[in-house]
Amino acid sequence: MERIKQRFVISNIFRNQLFIPIAALLIIFIFNLIADPGFFKVTLGYNNAGNPLLNGYLITILDYGSELAILAIGMTLVTAASGGQDISVGAAIAIAGSVILRVLCGSDSRSEELHAPIIVAFLIACVVAALFGAFNGVLVAVFKIQPMVATLILYTAGRSIAAWINNNELPIVNDVRFTYFGGLIPGIPIPVPFFIAAICVAIIFLVLKFTTLGLYTQAVGINERAAKLNGLNPVAIKILTFVILGLCVAVCGLIKTSRLSTINYSVIAKDIEMDAILAVALGGNALGGGKFNMWASILGAYVIQALTTTLYKFNVKSNALPAYKAVVVIILVVASAPIVREKAQEIVKKLRAGRVEKEVA
Amino acid sequence: MEQKKSLKTILKNMSDTNLLLVITIVVFLLMYAFAMIFLGKGFLKPQTFCNILNENAALIILSCGMSLVMITGGIDISVGGVTALVCMSCAVFIDYKGGSIIGSIGIALLIGLLYGLFQGYLVAYLDIQPFIVSLAGMFFARGMTTIVNTEPFNVANEAFVALKDTRVSLPGIGSVNKNGDFINAYVEIGVVVALIIVILMFAFLRWTQIGRNFYAVGGNKQSALMLGINVKKTKFIAHLICSILAGIGGYVYFLHVGSGSASHASGAEMNAIASSIIGGTMLTGGVGNIIGTLFGVLSLSTIKNIVASAGFDQAWWTGITVAVMLCIFLVIQSVVLARKSK
Numbered sequence: 001m002e003r004i005k006q007r008f009v010i011s012n013i014f015r016n017q018l019f020i021p022i023a024a025l026l027i028i029f030i031f032n033l034i035a036d037p038g039f040f041k042v043t044l045g046y047n048n049a050g051n052p053l054l055n056g057y058l059i060t061i062l063d064y065g066s067e068l069a070i071l072a073i074g075m076t077l078v079t080a081a082s083g084g085q086d087i088s089v090g091a092a093i094a095i096a097g098s099v100i101l102r103v104l105c106g107s108d109s110r111s112e113e114l115h116a117p118i119i120v121a122f123l124i125a126c127v128v129a130a131l132f133g134a135f136n137g138v139l140v141a142v143f144k145i146q147p148m149v150a151t152l153i154l155y156t157a158g159r160s161i162a163a164w165i166n167n168n169e170l171p172i173v174n175d176v177r178f179t180y181f182g183g184l185i186p187g188i189p190i191p192v193p194f195f196i197a198a199i200c201v202a203i204i205f206l207v208l209k210f211t212t213l214g215l216y217t218q219a220v221g222i223n224e225r226a227a228k229l230n231g232l233n234p235v236a237i238k239i240l241t242f243v244i245l246g247l248c249v250a251v252c253g254l255i256k257t258s259r260l261s262t263i264n265y266s267v268i269a270k271d272i273e274m275d276a277i278l279a280v281a282l283g284g285n286a287l288g289g290g291k292f293n294m295w296a297s298i299l300g301a302y303v304i305q306a307l308t309t310t311l312y313k314f315n316v317k318s319n320a321l322p323a324y325k326a327v328v329v330i331i332l333v334v335a336s337a338p339i340v341r342e343k344a345q346e347i348v349k350k351l352r353a354g355r356v357e358k359e360v361a
Numbered sequence: 362m363e364q365k366k367s368l369k370t371i372l373k374n375m376s377d378t379n380l381l382l383v384i385t386i387v388v389f390l391l392m393y394a395f396a397m398i399f400l401g402k403g404f405l406k407p408q409t410f411c412n413i414l415n416e417n418a419a420l421i422i423l424s425c426g427m428s429l430v431m432i433t434g435g436i437d438i439s440v441g442g443v444t445a446l447v448c449m450s451c452a453v454f455i456d457y458k459g460g461s462i463i464g465s466i467g468i469a470l471l472i473g474l475l476y477g478l479f480q481g482y483l484v485a486y487l488d489i490q491p492f493i494v495s496l497a498g499m500f501f502a503r504g505m506t507t508i509v510n511t512e513p514f515n516v517a518n519e520a521f522v523a524l525k526d527t528r529v530s531l532p533g534i535g536s537v538n539k540n541g542d543f544i545n546a547y548v549e550i551g552v553v554v555a556l557i558i559v560i561l562m563f564a565f566l567r568w569t570q571i572g573r574n575f576y577a578v579g580g581n582k583q584s585a586l587m588l589g590i591n592v593k594k595t596k597f598i599a600h601l602i603c604s605i606l607a608g609i610g611g612y613v614y615f616l617h618v619g620s621g622s623a624s625h626a627s628g629a630e631m632n633a634i635a636s637s638i639i640g641g642t643m644l645t646g647g648v649g650n651i652i653g654t655l656f657g658v659l660s661l662s663t664i665k666n667i668v669a670s671a672g673f674d675q676a677w678w679t680g681i682t683v684a685v686m687l688c689i690f691l692v693i694q695s696v697v698l699a700r701k702s703k
Contacts, residue, residue, distance in 0.1 A: 085492075143695040156680050156684045160678070271500070288490070339487050
């Protein structure tokens with residue numbers, strides 16, 4: 001079984017969209033291997049509470065890449081259906097996190113015990129995030145505003161709304177159970193966010209497999225009019241993708257707040273929209289909408305995290321990080337631009353033709 | 362009744378540009394009148410209005426560039442980042458390197474020019490989505506600002522401080538203070554620069570061939586191409602001018618705050634886009650007016666002032682108000698578009 005799978009992967013690798021993220025990941029790994037093999041070291045240690053945990057840069061990538069992978073799921077769908085990206089996800093995560101803390105802590109920001117079960121807080125955050133997603137979706141689908149501009153509204157207001165929900169206080173949750181979602185469950189040395197991401201990936205995989213969501217979003221993204229003439233409802237499908245992204249945002253909000261047990265409105269999930277878009281782009285998905293490959297996006301998210309971790313390892317300051325990533329984005333989009341691709345193909349053709357001529361001669 | 366009907370027909374026959382311009386100016390006047398009546402005092406002084414100008418001179422310049430790009434159907438969200446980068450680079454150049462003021466202006470223009478050339482090339486000739494290009498540009502500028510210098514600091518250079526504090530008094534306009542003395546209202550140099558740029562840009566868009574080309578390209582790329590307009594070149598020029606204006610705007614911002622910091626002008630791109638939209642520039646391209654943009658900036662800052670002086674001075678209210686206002690105007694535009702297609 002394993003072997004068949006491997007052969008399947010290898011035979012498809014060049015044809016597959018997965019080729020781009022895998023190649024990028026290999027480049028990053030090879031770079032690290034040359035610079036410092038310590039990058040790949042994973043050790044078993046114990047944290048302050050005496051629970052076993054795995055240490056190492058690879059584990060960090062799996063851990064912190066989870067939020068990005070979850071976001072990439074929703075972002076891929078939004079990109080495919082509407083041909084644009086949602087840039088409000090960072091702000092929306094702040095809102096979702098703020099809602100969770102508000103429900104858990106009530107109005108008392110230093111409460112000793114939880115005011116509501118964590119699952120209730122999470123579900124309320126899901127509803128709120130889905131509503132904000134629907135708001136974006138309505139602007140895009142009904143009012144026909146470009147997605148990135150429509151979501152600019154929430155991008156500006158989001159962090160303000162998040163601060164407003166908690167009256168600009170910073171509630172702290174004093175409950176060990178809440179830290180599980182962004183940390184460790186005692187006895188299991190692998191960080192929980194990775195499992196949450198795995199569950200989300202499994203769900204979206206089943207949804208794509210057993211429903212027509214994937215087909216419909218692609219149909220709408222490729223040609224909205226044609227989709228409409230075929231009896232699809234582009235407005236509803238676009239809004240649905242934004243709602244799904246909202247749910248992804250709620251999950252990220254839970255993980256992010258759980259990591260700190262509190263929230264910092266201006267810093268939480270800062271610049272994550274850039275990473276999420278980058279993950280979709282790195283996955284080789286057309287940013288103009290249409291066809292998509294979910295696996296490539298998810299893998300792309302982990303590649304981005306690998307890049308971030310590598311940069312951190314080389315002591316790049318977190319504020320300077322965007323500059324390096326921006327260079328990567330530019331290289332990626334230039335390389336994937338249709339015009340550049342055509343020119344590259346022409347050059348390759350000419351080279352081949354030249355070779356053939358030589359052989360003939 | 363009949364008059365109403367004629368008003369309706371006038372509105373119906375108006376071009377989108379003029380209709381949106383009228384909406385903007387009416388909204389601004391209503392808002393300012395509202396502020397004068399209900400919040401009184403402060404808003405009656407000419408200096409309050411001048412202060413709005415002083416604080417938003419840079420934003421006016423940035424918005425002019427933004428409108429230009431938006432008229433061609435593009436967008437540029439890197440302007441805020443460029444502003445921060447210009448501030449920090451000039452601050453470091455003047456204070457640490459002992460550079461001259463002329464030199465720092467040169468740096469500001471150079472940063473704008475390089476940004477414009479690069480982004481314009483990617484957008485126009487490689488046909489990459491302007492949003493993605495300028496998003497990367499924004500992050501690059503913000504990151505570079507930190508790389509140039511991490512800590513925020515004030516510029517202490519005497520010549521620069523003298524220039525920063527230069528005030529242009531407006532003759533005959535002013536208010537009487539508590540002691541009964543007449544005090545002239547004043548504006549900063551940045552405002553003069555901003556107004557000159559507004560006039561130049563207005564004339565450029567209205568009366569030059571390239572200026573008209575921007576509208577043609579934004580309105581319908583295909584027809585513009587068939588009219589023999591060089592679409593790529595036009596887009597390139599739009600992005601080039603926008604980034605150069607971002608450089609100038611950055612310097613004006615620098616003159617206003619007199620310091621360098623990585624967090625300068627955060628959200629300026631957002632305000633510039635919002636101002637342009639409120640000023641009647643359509644995101645879909647082809648429609649827009651620089652005078653409208655000027656009023657867009659004024660409306661935006663007036664409502665911010667109203668919110669602040671009405672007692673909602675917590676920072677988050679500003680963000681929410683701007684977003685709500687932007688949302689309303691976007692929906693208005695969408696409705697105007699729908700009216701047209703009917």
